[in-house]
Amino acid sequence: MLRIIIADEQKSFRTVLRRSLESNLSGVVVEVSNPSDLINALRSPLKTDLVIVGSRLLPAGDPTYLAALKRAAGAVRLLLVVPHASADLFQDALSLGFHGLVLRRQRHEEMLEAIRTTLDGRLYAPDAILAVKPTAAAPAMRQPERGTRTFGLTxxxxxxxxxxxxxxxxxxxxxxxxxxxxxxxxxxxxxxxxxxxxxxxxxxxxxxxxxxxxx
Known part of the structure; x- marks a missing residue:
């Protein structure tokens, strides 16, 4: 059975997301509203599969807390919730140990897709930041073509x-x-x-x- 933690300071966001998860996934959803409760929830003897963390819950510029969060999380998948997203922010989130990010305003269907993708061991980013604009130095990101999926990779x-x-x-x-x-x-x-x-x-x-x- 899945155990998912929703860590966000906004009660309405936690409640709506918890209800959506309980309706669509089999498992237990735990809500926490502050950084210390998140660490304590991760230290529970119960196995946690995923933590959904609101960016506003993270103490700004506190590397000590982020280090403690990563130690407590261990192999737990981490998904960051942000108000706005960019490719640079996505890379920053990965460098901090998160496995993807979602927009706070994303539709519930997209949020569920993000959660399933992350639980499946893959990285997730919103479609909004995948439409990378080409530059003179870097071509547009190619999409796989029918019959040439491997791109010649060994x-x-x-x-x-x-x-x-x-x-x-x-x-x-x-x-x-x-x-x-x-x-x-x-x-x-x-x-x-x-x-x-x-x-x-x-x-x-x-x-x-x-x-x-x-x-």
């Missing part, structure tokens, strides 16, 4: 891409595949180049579509 590159899609760092990928971290860097660079994306974040977002049924 088996090892597909394995690396699958782990990028789960939010793993180069060091973690190296450990998972039993290869050198320097080798991982080479594969990551090749994957980014072959997919025509600008960074590993965009590669991670394309990974589920490209690798569907293959890795």
């Amino acid at each position: 088996l090892r590159q597909r394995e690396v891409l699958a782990l990028i899609g789960k939010g793993l760092s180069n060091r973690e990928i190296a450990a998972a595949l039993s290869i050198a971290e320097a080798t991982v860097k080479i594969h990551v660079s090749a994957v980014i180049r072959m997919l025509g994306v600008r960074n590993r974040t965009e590669a991670a977002l394309l990974a589920p579509t490209i690798l569907k049924g293959q890795v």
Whole structure:
């Protein structure tokens, strides 16, 4: 049975989201309204699968709290709720240990999709920030074409891409595949180049579509 924590200072947001989750997912939903209660809820002996955290709940500029949150969370999936989103904010969220972000104003169907995606071990970002505009230095992010889903990636590159899609760092990928971290860097660079994306974040977002049924 799933155990999901909704951590947000706004009661109405927590209540509406909890009711939606209870209607659509099988599990227990816990509400908390402040940072200390969130840490305590994560320290419960009961296994937690996902924490949905409102950005306003996080103490601004307090790396000590974020470190404590990550220690308490361990392998728990973390989803950040923000009022506005951008590609830069998404990358910042990943660097802080979150596995995706959602907009506070997103429709409930989209929120549920985000939660299911995150619980499934993948990264999630709203459609609004996936429409990356091309620049002179970086081409538009390519979409998989029928019959050419792998983009010519080797088996090892597909394995690396699958782990990028789960939010793993180069060091973690190296450990998972039993290869050198320097080798991982080479594969990551090749994957980014072959997919025509600008960074590993965009590669991670394309990974589920490209690798569907293959890795």
